[in-house]
Amino acid sequence: MSRFLPMRLMSVGRALCALLFVLALPPLEAQDLQVDVSESRGTAEIQISGGDWFQAVTGRSVPAGARLATWIGARTGFVLVESDDRALVSIGELSVMDLENATERLVFRLIVGSASVDAEGVDLVVHVGDHTITTTNATFELTPDAILVSRGQVFLEIGGSRTLEAGESALLNVDRPRPLLGSLD
Amino acid sequence: MRHYLVLAHLILLPLVHAGAQATDGFFLEFGATLESEASLGMLSAAVESDPLDAGADALLTSADLLAAGVDSSPQTILLNRLTLSVEAGFRLDATIVEALGSGMVHHSPGRYESPLYTTATLGPSGVRITRFPRRWDDGVLELTFGRVHLQDPSAMVVDQLVDGALAMVRFPRAFALGGVGTTRFVGRYFYDGRLVPGDAAVFASDDLFAPERILGLIRVEYGPLAGQTLGIHASFYDDRESGVGFNSVYPGIAIEGPIVGSLSHSTQAVIQATTVTSGVGLLAWTTLNYAFRPLPIDVVLETGFASGASGSLSEFTAVSPRPISPGLGITLTDLLWVDVGVETELMLFGGSEPVVPRLNGVLLFDVTGPDGWVGFEATGSFSYRILSDLVLEGSAGLSQSELGWAPHFSLAGRIEL
Secondary structure, three states, rough: OOHHHHHHHHHHHHHHHHHHHHHHHOOOOOOOOEEEEEEEEEOOOEOOOOOOOEEEOOOEEOOOEEEEOOOOOOOEEEEEEEOOOOOEEEOOOOOEEEEEEEEEEEEEEEEEOOEEEOOOOOEEEEEEOOOEEEEEEEEEEEOOOOOHHHHEEEEEEEEEEEEEEEEOOOOOOOOOOOOOOOOOO | OHHHHHHHHHHHHHHHHHEEEEEEEEEEEEEEEEHHHHHHHHOOOOOOOOOOOOOOOOOHHHHHHHHOOOOOOOEEEEEEEEEEEEEEEEOOOEEEEEEEEEEEEOOOOOOOOOOOHHHEEEEEEEEEEOOOOOOOOOEEEEEEEEEEEEEEEOOEEEEEEEEEEEEEEEEEEEEEEEEEEEEEOEEEOOEEEOHHHHHHHHHHHOOEEEEOEEEEEEEEEEEEEEOEHHEEEEEEEEOOOOOOEEEEEEEEEEEEEEEEEEEEEEEEEEEEEEOOOOOOOEEEEEEEEEEEEOOOEEEEEEEEEEOOOOOHHHHHEEEEOOOOOOOHHHOEEEEEEEEEEEEEOOOOOOOOEEEEEEEEEEEEOOOOOOOEEEEEEEEEEEEEEEEEEEEEEEEEEEEEEHHHHEEEEEEEEEEEE
16 A cells, blocks of 8 residues: 555545535525615505515515506605615506516516606616616606607617617507507408 | 318428518518318308398398297308418518418318309409608508408407408507408408398308498507507498498497506497487497416406397397307397406426416396396317417307307317418
């Protein structure tokens, strides 16, 4: 037996310990942003994890995966708790939206109805069907077929990327003049 | 049915792969749909041209069938329909000009004595001009001349091919449509809808084509307004025989949108009035849809009412080329109905597309008083997209109405290319 064998075994052991230590470290993950309700007016409700619906009272945390519903005249505001400037997203009118992701950006998806969205100093993404709307400071109305910008600037992806300024609007489906109600074959 | 579907794949796939070319503004596109449907049920009274040998142009309502003692005789029918379309167009700047061609073959083996009932319509069907927006807030404008499709928001009253002209314009918050055409050269198999008997009688001819009538339709829609989408529409029928111009009009309203949470609604009403006969008919219904999440379950509750002030205007007769379930397929007259449906999605057979089963229960209340009756209908149905271009649909059920007990069954396959 080689006299160097114990030293080699110690080296291999140290290497194994180092490897186990590295493997035991938690993987680097993007931290979820903490989103709280900052404003609630009218009938505004939140459904978390597909459970019961709760009134969107001020201070309630909204995790990713939550569903938000607002009634006529209602408006719900959200803040990013970690953000220095307390960035704000406000959603109102008749809408149902999902908060799909809240890691680096707030990612919503319009499920049904129309929404009035107000973003202030926050990286906001709204999916509508196959289209993506991105902004940091803007106010806009949104339906499944159209967007109308009243303040700021939004970036719209319809095939390529487009920019919409305040006062501009866009159809989200322009292949054919599809009705607002029903359908035409 | 499998025979037809496989045959269609063999014939149509090479056609499709040969098309869909676009170079330097010019493009050529092919489309094809093959439908094959086997049904057992009540034929629409106005369409089954002469089940009682009453002579050509006979209009047979459910009341006629009841009086003739054929009320509980479900009919079987096999319908095959092949529709081919070709679009050759040129895009210049923001405008597209297209020449449209289409061919339709309607075949129902063993159903009719004359082979002429295997009908075919071939040839150019029109020219379409589409102008896309130069600026984002411009509208999209589309003009079509030739064979056009007129349809009200629900397709409940008007769902009709005509030869004429159609103009549509769409802005981010508004939509408008105006169209007019004649039914004279449209085969009587290519329509659907629900009309009062005087207008439905057009389709009761033994002729391959419907008698000449002119149909007009206007639609104006706006939304969202307080979260709701609003629409008004009116369709006009011109009875050439009466010589009084557009004597029959169906004005209607439609409102739809979310209510709260996952609950949304669609509410519509249509009135029928005529300059020939006094009185008006009313057809109104509202549909509530609740999306029960995270489970993929949709619950639908529809409540509707049909009534009239006098005579034939109180009846809305279903006009359809295929057998329909007796429940809401009967003539709607002084009738209240409540339809509860539950629909879900199931992933079966290891496929990537869900099977969509649906259960429906319909209660019917005749509100005419002591002679009224109560009926019901229970139906199970499914829809399954086996492949991206192949859909299977089926339904089976049982109903009890003024026409007695009646089963209904339908199995259909459709290839869309």
